Amino acid sequence: MAETALTTHGLSPARPDGWQGIAADWSSDQRAFKNVSWGKAMMWIFLLSDTFIFSCFLLSYMTARMSTTVPWPNPSEVFALEIAGHHIPLILIAIMTFILISSSGTMAMAVNFGYRRDRVKTAVLMLLTAALGATFVGMQAFEWTKLIREGVRPWENPWGAAQFGSSFFMITGFHGTHVTIGVIFLIVIARKVWRGDFDVGRRGFFTSRKGNYEVVEIMGLYWHFVDLVWVFIFAFFYLW
Amino acid sequence: MVDVPYDATADIPLAEVPEVDLYHPRSWWTRYVFSQDAKVIAIQYSLTATGIGLVALVLSWLMRLQLGFPGTFSFIDANQYLQFITMHGMIMVIYLLTALFLGGFGNYLIPLMVGARDMVFPYVNMLSYWVYLLAVLVLASTFFVPGGPTGAGWTLYPPQAILSGTPGQDWGIILMLASLILFIIGFTMGGLNYVVTVLQARTRGMTLMRMPLTVWGIFTATIMALLAFPALFVASVMMLFDRLLGTSFFMPSLVEMGQQMKYGGGSPILFQHLFWFFGHPEVYIVALPAFGIVSDLISVHARKNIFGYRMMVWAIVAIGALSFVVWAHHMYVSGMHPKFGFFFATTTLIIAIPTAIKVYNWVLTLWRGDIHLTVPMLFALGFIITFVNGGLTGLFLGNVVVDVPLSDTMFVVAHFHMVMGVAPIMVVLGAIYHWYPKITGRMLNDVLGKFHFWVTFLGAYLIFFPMHYIGLLGVPRRYHDIGEAAFIPSSTHTLNAFISIMALIVGFAQMVFLFNLTWSYFKGRPSGGNPWRATSLEWQTPETPPGHGNWGKELPVVYRWAYDYSVPGAPQDFIPQNQPRATPVLQGAAP
Numbered sequence: 001m002a003e004t005a006l007t008t009h010g011l012s013p014a015r016p017d018g019w020q021g022i023a024a025d026w027s028s029d030q031r032a033f034k035n036v037s038w039g040k041a042m043m044w045i046f047l048l049s050d051t052f053i054f055s056c057f058l059l060s061y062m063t064a065r066m067s068t069t070v071p072w073p074n075p076s077e078v079f080a081l082e083i084a085g086h087h088i089p090l091i092l093i094a095i096m097t098f099i100l101i102s103s104s105g106t107m108a109m110a111v112n113f114g115y116r117r118d119r120v121k122t123a124v125l126m127l128l129t130a131a132l133g134a135t136f137v138g139m140q141a142f143e144w145t146k147l148i149r150e151g152v153r154p155w156e157n158p159w160g161a162a163q164f165g166s167s168f169f170m171i172t173g174f175h176g177t178h179v180t181i182g183v184i185f186l187i188v189i190a191r192k193v194w195r196g197d198f199d200v201g202r203r204g205f206f207t208s209r210k211g212n213y214e215v216v217e218i219m220g221l222y223w224h225f226v227d228l229v230w231v232f233i234f235a236f237f238y239l240w
Numbered sequence: 241m242v243d244v245p246y247d248a249t250a251d252i253p254l255a256e257v258p259e260v261d262l263y264h265p266r267s268w269w270t271r272y273v274f275s276q277d278a279k280v281i282a283i284q285y286s287l288t289a290t291g292i293g294l295v296a297l298v299l300s301w302l303m304r305l306q307l308g309f310p311g312t313f314s315f316i317d318a319n320q321y322l323q324f325i326t327m328h329g330m331i332m333v334i335y336l337l338t339a340l341f342l343g344g345f346g347n348y349l350i351p352l353m354v355g356a357r358d359m360v361f362p363y364v365n366m367l368s369y370w371v372y373l374l375a376v377l378v379l380a381s382t383f384f385v386p387g388g389p390t391g392a393g394w395t396l397y398p399p400q401a402i403l404s405g406t407p408g409q410d411w412g413i414i415l416m417l418a419s420l421i422l423f424i425i426g427f428t429m430g431g432l433n434y435v436v437t438v439l440q441a442r443t444r445g446m447t448l449m450r451m452p453l454t455v456w457g458i459f460t461a462t463i464m465a466l467l468a469f470p471a472l473f474v475a476s477v478m479m480l481f482d483r484l485l486g487t488s489f490f491m492p493s494l495v496e497m498g499q500q501m502k503y504g505g506g507s508p509i510l511f512q513h514l515f516w517f518f519g520h521p522e523v524y525i526v527a528l529p530a531f532g533i534v535s536d537l538i539s540v541h542a543r544k545n546i547f548g549y550r551m552m553v554w555a556i557v558a559i560g561a562l563s564f565v566v567w568a569h570h571m572y573v574s575g576m577h578p579k580f581g582f583f584f585a586t587t588t589l590i591i592a593i594p595t596a597i598k599v600y601n602w603v604l605t606l607w608r609g610d611i612h613l614t615v616p617m618l619f620a621l622g623f624i625i626t627f628v629n630g631g632l633t634g635l636f637l638g639n640v641v642v643d644v645p646l647s648d649t650m651f652v653v654a655h656f657h658m659v660m661g662v663a664p665i666m667v668v669l670g671a672i673y674h675w676y677p678k679i680t681g682r683m684l685n686d687v688l689g690k691f692h693f694w695v696t697f698l699g700a701y702l703i704f705f706p707m708h709y710i711g712l713l714g715v716p717r718r719y720h721d722i723g724e725a726a727f728i729p730s731s732t733h734t735l736n737a738f739i740s741i742m743a744l745i746v747g748f749a750q751m752v753f754l755f756n757l758t759w760s761y762f763k764g765r766p767s768g769g770n771p772w773r774a775t776s777l778e779w780q781t782p783e784t785p786p787g788h789g790n791w792g793k794e795l796p797v798v799y800r801w802a803y804d805y806s807v808p809g810a811p812q813d814f815i816p817q818n819q820p821r822a823t824p825v826l827q828g829a830a831p
Contacts, residue, residue, distance in 0.1 A: 029447045029798070030256045031440040038360040042436045045466065049428060052470035056517075060474060060510055064489065068505045155486040161505060166487035170478070207363045208263050 043218045047225045054229050057171050058236055064163040065240075073159035075238050078147070093238050096139045097230065100179075103132035104227045107220045114216035119193055122216060126190035129223065133183040140176050144169070168237070175233055178226045182219075189219050252797055252820075253444045262789050263362050274370075276362035277788055278347045281369050283679070285343035288369075292376050293336035299328040301747055308740025310721040319407040321720035322391030326408075327382075329394030330416070333522065334423060335376055337664055341529040342427070342465065343372060345671060346434045346458045348679065352778035353455045355443025355796045355818075357789045359433040368433070371426030378419040385411035393718060395515060398490035398508050402483040404497075414483060417476045424469045424476075434462045443777075445798035449553065450817070452776045452802040453546065456553050457532020460560045461525045467564070468521035475514035482506070509574055516567035523660050524563040528556055530667035531598055534620045536802070537670055538602055540774045541617035542609030543813055545803035547601045555594035555601075562591045572640050573647045581640040588638035592631070599628060610806065610813075614772075615689035619670025622697040623663050630659025633708065648718075651711025654704045662700045669696070669753070676757075677771045681784050682764030688756040692749050699746035706735045775814050776802040 015034070016024050026032050033041055065072055076089040083091065110125035147168070151158045157165045192198065193216065201210045265271040275281060303324045306316045316324075347365070351358055359365045382389035390408035392401035400406050402413055438451070438459045451459075478489040482503075490511040491503035539546045546552060568576060568584040602624055611617065633655040637643045646652060669692070676684050711717075714727055722728060770779040782792040796818040804815035 027447055027449060029253050029445050029450075030442050032448065033440065034256070036440065038436050038440050041440050042361065042432045045435055046428070046432055049432075049466040049470060052467050053473055056471050056474035056514060060478060060489065060514065063507060063510050064505075067507055070505060154481065155488070155502065162488050163505060166481065166485075166489060170481065170487075174477075207361070209261065 037214055039218050040214065040221070043221045047221065050225070054174075054232070057174060058232060061163075061167040061171060062236065064167060065161070068161040068163055070161040071159075072161050073157060073164045075240070078152075078159065078164075079143070079238060090238060092139060092143055093234065096136055096143075097234055099132050099139070100136045100227050100230050103129045103136070104224055106132065107223045111217045111220045114193070114213040117199065117213060119196055119199065122213070123190045123194040126186050126193065126216070126219075130183045130186035130190065133179050133186065133223075137176055137179050137183065140172060144172075171233060171237065175226070175229060178229070182223050182226055185219060186223070189215055255444055257441065259795070260357070262357055264788070274366060276358075276366045278351050278359045278362070278365060279679075279786065279790075281365055282344050282347035284369050285339055285347060285372065288373055288376055289336050289339040289344060292331055292380065293340075295380070296328045296331035296336060297747055297750065299324045299331075301744060303328065304740040304743040306720055308737040310723075316720070318720045319391055320388070322393070322718070323389045323407050323412070325718060326391050326393055326396075326416075327379075327389050331379070332661065333394065333526070334420070335379065337526045337660075337668075338427070338465070338522070339372060340668060341526060341664070342434065342458060342462055343369070343430055345454075345529060345533065345675075346462065347430070348675070349454055349778060350434055350437050350458060351441075352678075352781065352786060352790060353452050353776055353802075354438060354441065355446050355777050355791070355798060356437055356441045357791060357795070360436045360441050361433050364429045365433045368426050368430035371422055371429065375419045375422035375426060378415050378422060382408065382412045382415045382419075385415065387411055390416045395519070396479070396511075397515075398479060398482065398506075398511050399492065399494060399503070402479065402491075403494070414480065417480045417483070420476045421473060421480075424473045427465060427469060431462045431466045434458065435466070443795045443798060446777075446817075449550065450798060450801045453532040453535040453549070453552055453556070454529070454776075455532065456556050457528040457530070457535075460556050461528040464521045464528070464560050464563065465525045468518045468525065470518075471514045472518035475511055475518070478514075479511065509571075512571050512574055513568070516570045517564075519570065520567040521560075521563045523656075524559055526660055526664050528560060530623065530664040531556060531559075533671045534623050534667050535598075535602065535605075536776070537616050537620040537667075537674055538605050539803050539805060540674075540772050541614050541620070542606050542611045543805045544605055544609040545801075545805055547604035547607075548597075549801065549803060551597055552601055555597045558594040559591060562587060562594070566591060569638055569643075572643045578640075585638055585640050589635070592635065595631060599624065599631075614673075615684070615686060615693055616670040616674035616772075618690070618693045618697075619666045619673065622693065623666040623670065626658055626666060626697075626700065627663040630655060630657075630663055634659060646711065648716055649711040650707050650715045650717055653717045654707035654711055657707075658700075658704050662704065666697070669693075672757075674772065675778075676760070677767030677784075678778055678781075679785055680761055680764070681767055682760050683767045683771060684760045684764060685756050688752055692753045692756065695749035695752075696746055699742050699749065702742045703739050703746065706739055710735060773812070773814050775800075775804055775816050777817050780816050780818050 015021060025034050028034075079093050080087055080089040081091050082088075106125050106129045110122050110129060113121040113125060147165075152165045152168070154166045154169050156162050192211065193213075195202075197204075198211055198213050198215070203209060204211055263276045265275065265277070270276070272280060275284075302313075302316060303321060305313050306321055347359065350356075387408050387410040390396070390401065390406065390412035392406050392408070392413060396413070396416070402409060406413075408416075438448075438455060442448075442451075478487075481487040482489055482491050486502055488503045488506035490508050491501075491506040492508065493504040494501040535546050535552060566584055566587045568580060569588045572581055572584075606621075633651070637646060637652065637655055673684055673689055676682070710732055713729070713732060715722055715732060722732070724730075767784070769781065769784040772779070777796055777798070778786070780796060781787075781790060797820075798817045799820050800815065800817055802817055804810075804817075806813045807815055
């Protein structure tokens with residue numbers, strides 16, 4: 001992935017700041033984003049594209065919710081749990097959100113240790129992030145199971161507009177797929193870190209190129225994005 | 241000398257990006273089949289797109305046979321006619337034009353024109369092609385499944401797209417949506433490559449404002465595609481759920497065959513918004529690469545620098561940005577609020593400004609140029625004329641009051657075929673004649689080429705000009721047989737037959753072109769490395785066709801823009817981009 005080592009052997013020493021700097025970078029040769037590797041640039045552009053996908057999903061859901069003539073089920077009630085005799089609205093979602101946001105914290109720490117070339121701590125923190133992500137997906141599976149048991153289907157539900165179930169399964173399903181893919185890649189890259197691929201310059205299986213610790217940061221970009229998207233889903237689907 | 245100033249003091253810019261180890265194929269399979277070389281991938285993309293495009297061409301013949309001689313061909317019934325228009329439209333717009341411009345020309349030209357050895361992620365690039373091929377195969381398979389391909393029209397509007405009255409309701413629509421989803425996944429992988437290569441992997445001295453306009457067009461179109469295809473992706477996923485799971489995203493309450501259906505509460509208009517939020521940028525995803533390529537063709541073959549280079553670049557960017565805020569002009573008859581109609585009509589007409597700037601600049605490039613009427617130049621000129629004609633009818637359709645009576649008539653069909661069918665295809669053909677020598681090392685046959693051009697160009701006009709008239713008479717589109725109606729004069733039928741015959745003739749000319757492609761590959765005149773005496777980097781490669789890694793040992797260094805033609809005082813009438821400034825000082829214009 002990231003093969004352009006961040007060498008600065010060609011950069012002129014004085015680079016202007018602020019807007020002038022941006023203009024200078026964009027009108028220069030070779031690259032528009034100085035010191036940004038190919039892999040990182042690709043991930044940012046991919047995330048921009050993915051933002052449009054999630055935006056379209058959320059806007060479609062909001063359109064359906066606003067235009068339906070049948071009452072929309074109350075999410076606080078639907079997603080409430082009975083815990084020790086107490087009826088607590090949205091408790092599971094609150095815990096899930098807390099876990100996912102925490103996983104962003106461990107991911108950021110992994111990136112930090114990656115740049116310090118601390119092989120073991122990086123790998124452990126990435127695996128911890130993956131574990132938190134897997135927990136999130138697990139709790140989502142629990143939530144799906146509970147709703148399906150209560151009779152929620154993509155085409156109908158006992159409480160009101162059919163679009164509630166369809167939007168819920170589609171949006172959380174698509175987000176959950178993103179988290180799952182993230183967990184898989186976290187484990188793959190954690191293994192590479194653990195094995196020391198980035199220290200000895202071992203070539204990747206697919207790309208046949210040498211990787212470096214920046215891959216951890218690129219992984220982190222994806223992971224933070226997935227968390228950020230969840231914040232919007234949480235706000236627009238559960239809190240609205 | 242007209243040049244874009246960049247640090248005129250430093251002749252050789254410093255290297256910022258160290259050389260990257262290239263992937264080297266070790267066997268025939270990894271060299272020609274599972275290749276990671278952008279040039280091979282480009283050819284794979286082009287051949288696949290052409291192959292499925294020929295299917296769409298045959299479909300158009302069948303449609304024209306039915307329209308021109310209704311009732312004569314018993315093997316075409318109403319359902320099949322609908323299936324033909326659907327597959328013809330979808331294939332031509334997405335699987336042919338988008339794939340050919342971005343996957344084909346983008347892959348071949350971007351690395352060569354910006355002076356890179358390959359795309360930045362060759363492995364992902366390879367995957368992009370194979371996913372695209374899978375999408376094409378899934379699409380083609382719908383011809384063979386029970387019920388045949390979907391007949392919903394290329395816009396796939398719900399609710400009819402998934403109701404039982406529409407042909408292909410069993411398998412066709414499902415496979416169509418699956419194929420679109422695959423295409424978008426495949427395209428995204430390729431598109432990320434093109435964008436990052438342009439932004440981050442240019443050679444020394446290659447600034448953004450020195451890139452040939454071809455790269456600008458493809459680059460901007462790719463960014464647009466990365467932002468527009470998500471809407472189609474989401475719409476396809478949701479419609480697939482409506483069809484397979486019985487959700488009601490797009491489906492209102494319906495009574496079908498006297499039965500109340502289970503659907504209810506969905507919004508068909510939501511689909512239209514999603515579809516056209518993709519669909520309108522898609523028009524420019526096809527048009528912008530054409531704009532860029534045609535600028536280069538005109539400049540090379542008129543031996544003159546492109547007029548107003550910076551203006552051309554900003555016009556491309558402005559068109560790209562504006563095309564995201566005009567989508568609802570496809571929906572004037574959907575019952576939208578008149579104020580929205582006003583807004584979208586205004587934005588639509590504003591797009592005419594940067595577009596007109598481009599047309600003026602093309603004409604001003606030709607002005608007093610040393611015009612060589614080569615085959616690529618003929619196609620480029622054909623494009624300008626066709627595009628202006630198609631664009632003018634766009635002004636009609638962009639206005640709400642004019643659009644409402646013209647909506648869903650053959651006038652619309654004639655308009656978009658002129659502006660985004662014939663015009664981009666002209667550029668595709670011109671570009672093939674232009675770059676074929678670089679790709680194969682041989683020239684295409686000139687006589688066959690000129691025959692191909694004149695038949696295609698004149699034929700396209702003879703097909704689509706009468707079609708405007710038929711549309712103005714009120715003949716609706718998507719009717720397999722217009723029958724006898726009081727408002728349609730009987731001469732319409734004669735005209736329809738005439739159009740159909742012309743369509744067959746133009747189609748025949750494309751067979752001549754295919755023959756030319758094949759014949760010249762083996763027997764064509766050897767071209768040498770730079771037959772058009774062009775300046776841009778792809779013509780300066782040490783080998784023709786360019787070898788693996790494109791540039792031999794040393795990457796080229798760029799000293800000037802791509803349009804130094806007929807520079808006064810220069811020994812030749814062109815100065816390649818990689819020629820140092822050591823050439824004699826020519827004129828006092830540049831800083």
